[in-house]
Amino acid sequence: MENKNKSDQLIKATRELAFQNEEKEKRAAELIIADKELLFQTQEKGKRAAELVIADKELVFQTNEKGKRAAELIIANKELAFQNEEKEKRAAELIIANKELLFQNKEKEKRAAELIIANKELAFQNEEKEKRAAELIIANKELLFQNKEKEKRAAELIIANEELIFQNKEKEKRAAELIIANEELKKAEYHIVELNIGLEMKIVERTAQLEAVNKELESFSYSVSHDLRAPLRAINGFTQILVEDHLEQLDEDAKSVLDEIIENSQRMGELIDNLLEFSRIGKQNVSTVNVGMKELIESVITELRPQYPNRNIKTILNKIKNIKGDKNMIKQVFINLIGNAFKYTGKKDEAIIEIGSYQENKNCICYVKDNGAGFDMQYYDKLFGVFQRLHSSNEFEGTGVGLATIQRIITKHGGKVWAEAKVDEGACFYISFPNC
Amino acid sequence: MLTTNIEILLVEDNKSDARLAIRALKKHNLANNLIHLIDGAQALDFIFGKGEYLGRNIENKPKVIFLDIKMPKVSGLEVLRVIKNDDRTKLIPVVMMTSSKEEKDILESHKLGVNSYVVKPVSFDNFSKSIAELGFYWLVVNNTPQ
Numbered sequence: 106m107e108n109k110n111k112s113d114q115l116i117k118a119t120r121e122l123a124f125q126n127e128e129k130e131k132r133a134a135e136l137i138i139a140d141k142e143l144l145f146q147t148q149e150k151g152k153r154a155a156e157l158v159i160a161d162k163e164l165v166f167q168t169n170e171k172g173k174r175a176a177e178l179i180i181a182n183k184e185l186a187f188q189n190e191e192k193e194k195r196a197a198e199l200i201i202a203n204k205e206l207l208f209q210n211k212e213k214e215k216r217a218a219e220l221i222i223a224n225k226e227l228a229f230q231n232e233e234k235e236k237r238a239a240e241l242i243i244a245n246k247e248l249l250f251q252n253k254e255k256e257k258r259a260a261e262l263i264i265a266n267e268e269l270i271f272q273n274k275e276k277e278k279r280a281a282e283l284i285i286a287n288e289e290l291k292k293a294e295y296h297i298v299e300l301n302i303g304l305e306m307k308i309v310e311r312t313a314q315l316e317a318v319n320k321e322l323e324s325f326s327y328s329v330s331h332d333l334r335a336p337l338r339a340i341n342g343f344t345q346i347l348v349e350d351h352l353e354q355l356d357e358d359a360k361s362v363l364d365e366i367i368e369n370s371q372r373m374g375e376l377i378d379n380l381l382e383f384s385r386i387g388k389q390n391v392s393t394v395n396v397g398m399k400e401l402i403e404s405v406i407t408e409l410r411p412q413y414p415n416r417n418i419k420t421i422l423n424k425i426k427n428i429k430g431d432k433n434m435i436k437q438v439f440i441n442l443i444g445n446a447f448k449y450t451g452k453k454d455e456a457i458i459e460i461g462s463y464q465e466n467k468n469c470i471c472y473v474k475d476n477g478a479g480f481d482m483q484y485y486d487k488l489f490g491v492f493q494r495l496h497s498s499n500e501f502e503g504t505g506v507g508l509a510t511i512q513r514i515i516t517k518h519g520g521k522v523w524a525e526a527k528v529d530e531g532a533c534f535y536i537s538f539p540n541c
Numbered sequence: 542m543l544t545t546n547i548e549i550l551l552v553e554d555n556k557s558d559a560r561l562a563i564r565a566l567k568k569h570n571l572a573n574n575l576i577h578l579i580d581g582a583q584a585l586d587f588i589f590g591k592g593e594y595l596g597r598n599i600e601n602k603p604k605v606i607f608l609d610i611k612m613p614k615v616s617g618l619e620v621l622r623v624i625k626n627d628d629r630t631k632l633i634p635v636v637m638m639t640s641s642k643e644e645k646d647i648l649e650s651h652k653l654g655v656n657s658y659v660v661k662p663v664s665f666d667n668f669s670k671s672i673a674e675l676g677f678y679w680l681v682v683n684n685t686p687q
Contacts, residue, residue: 331611331640334663338640339557342665346564367665374663381642 326384333377341370372504379506382437383491386513391431398425398471401432402460405439413447416456423461426469428538434514441507442473442534448501449532450477467539468520474533479526488524511536548574548680550603552584552620553638554612558661562607562638565669571676576603581615584608585623588630602633605679607672610639610646618649625654634679 344366348355355363399422406420428435443458450456459474480488480495487493491509508522515522519539526532549572553559559577566572578584584606586592590599606624610617617637624630634656639646642660650658657675662668 334640334661335555335558337663338561338661338665338668339555341663342557342561342668345665371664377663 323388326381329377329381334374337370337374337377341367341374344370376504376506379504379510380491383506383510383513386434386437386510386517389431389434389517391434391517393429394432396428396430396432396435398427398462401436402439402443405436405443409440409444409447413451416447416451417454418447418450418456418458421457421459423459425460425462425471426464428469428471430518430538431514434517438511438514438536439473441511442536445507445534446473446475446477446532448477448503449479449496450475451501453477465537468537471536471538472533474531476531479528479530479532481528482526485524489522546574547576547601547603548605549576549676550584550587550606551575551577552579552581552606552612552617553577553609554579555609558609558638561665561668562672565672566676568669569673569677571673571680580612581617581620584620585615588624589627599629602630604634605676606633606635607675608635608637610637610641610650618646618653621650621653621655634683636675636679 344363348360348363348367352360402422402425406422410418443460446458447456450458453476457476460472462469462471464470478496478501484495488495489508489512490505492505493509494503494505496503512522515536521537522534524532524534549566551559551562553562559579563572563575563577566575576587578587583593587594587597588599590597608617608620617639621635621637624633624635631654635654636657636659637650637655638659638661640661647658656679659671659675662671
């Protein structure tokens with residue numbers, strides 16, 4: 106048993122040794138590999154050492170760089186401290202700004218409230234705009250309709266245009282005809298010029314004749330004025346002398362005859378004076394001024410009134426408009442008219458004379474109305490004739506020139522004169538002045 | 542011939558008018574020294590001592606001349622022109638007498654320097670009054686510079 110154990114042990118140990126040999130061979134192989142690995146690593150370490158030298162140099166450089174950087178950081182730090190202070194200041198400012206923002210917020214709220222109102226307004230306006238849009242749609246339709254109408258009209262215009270072109274052609278034809286007619290007219294004109302020259306010569310001749318006649322008439326009226334008055338003056342004067350110086354030799358009948366002569370010669374003198382006045386007005390030119398009628402009528406009444414001292418005369422001057430005319434001539438008109446009114450109311454207990462004016466169309470109509478003897482309208486056409494009288498001189502004295510003179514003056518003013526009357530009830534004379 | 546001072550020179554061609562004028566002046570004691578001439582030519586001869594009045598003392602001037610405007614030969618206006626254009630006579634007052642109211646005559650007379658102008662009225666009463674008033678004014682009231 107011991108040997109067996111020993112053999113077993115020897116076997117085991119041999120086997121162990123074999124195994125270990127194997128293991129050592131494996132280990133030797135591995136060592137060779139490891140040796141190779143070590144060689145390789147040694148080479149790598151050599152490389153690495155070289156790299157480390159380089160890295161070391163790099164580190165030194167980096168250390169230097171870090172020193173520089175630290176200095177820079179100190180500066181940066183200071184800078185940050187300064188920035189902190191600045192930020193504090195800024196924070197204080199921000200608080201103020203914050204308050205401001207709060208205030209602004211409130212304002213914005215107000216504004217928002219206002220905007221709400223404005224919004225409502227806009228909403229209303231939108232509605233209006235919608236309505237308007239609806240209306241525009243209608244208007245648009247209307248326009249469309251009108252456009253169609255215009256198109257129709259355009260079509261019609263094209264037709265009308267064609268018609269015009271046709272008419273133009275007709276007119277051209279007519280123009281050609283007119284040119285021919287014009288030439289004929291020129292011929293006729295030439296003839297007329299010839300005739301005119303003849304007529305002008307005749308006019309010159311006639312004018313000369315008329316001027317001669319006019320001069321004759323002037324010298325005639327001068328003679329009437331001068332030469333007819335002289336013998337009348339002699340008749341009147343010597344009869345007067347007879348009455349004054351030889352009265353005791355005359356009986357009543359002879360004296361009354363002489364009075365008749367005196368009276369009639371005076372009357373003829375008046376007739377001549379009135380006739381001359383009448384013809385003088387015919388020659389006179391109207392020098393137009395603005396005539397203050399109220400003042401004019403008042404002055405006429407003041408001048409005439411003393412001629413009738415014992416009469417009861419009431420004059421009423423109504424509203425009267427100013428007129429444009431020759432002051433002297435217009436005054437003569439009213440002297441004659443108002444003088445007539447005074448005269449022809451002579452047989453009335455109370456004479457009432459009314460003067461005034463009224464407007465009719467563009468004319469100013471003046472009137473003089475009295476309650477006197479009037480006249481018979483049957484003889485109206487004789488009223489304004491020269492030397493025509495509707496009353497005998499026994500009833501009312503006068504020469505029959507007054508109304509004729511009035512008519513002449515008023516005609517010269519482009520106006521009219523007319524009258525209305527009733528016997529014994531009075532007369533009313535009207536004078537119209539144009540454009541006043 | 543004509544030694545007394547002439548007061549009125551009446552130049553009037555119409556005998557009747559002259560007679561009536563002289564009578565009116567006489568009635569008012571104004572016709573004591575009155576000369577009546579019958580036309581303008583005679584008036585000029587008298588005033589300037591020519592023709593039939595050659596040698597008359599022309600210093601013996603009338604105090605007033607009554608001059609009818611319308612006369613044969615030389616008219617009143619022509620006489621007036623000569624009188625008013627001559628230094629010897631232009632101070633003698635001249636009264637123009639006429640029957641007419643012709644405006645051109647009145648205007649012409651005033652241009653020539655007439656002193657008065659009278660239209661002879663038909664009525665003798667008025668005529669007499671006018672003549673007498675003018676005579677009185679120029680003989681008695683007015684002081685003509687010598």
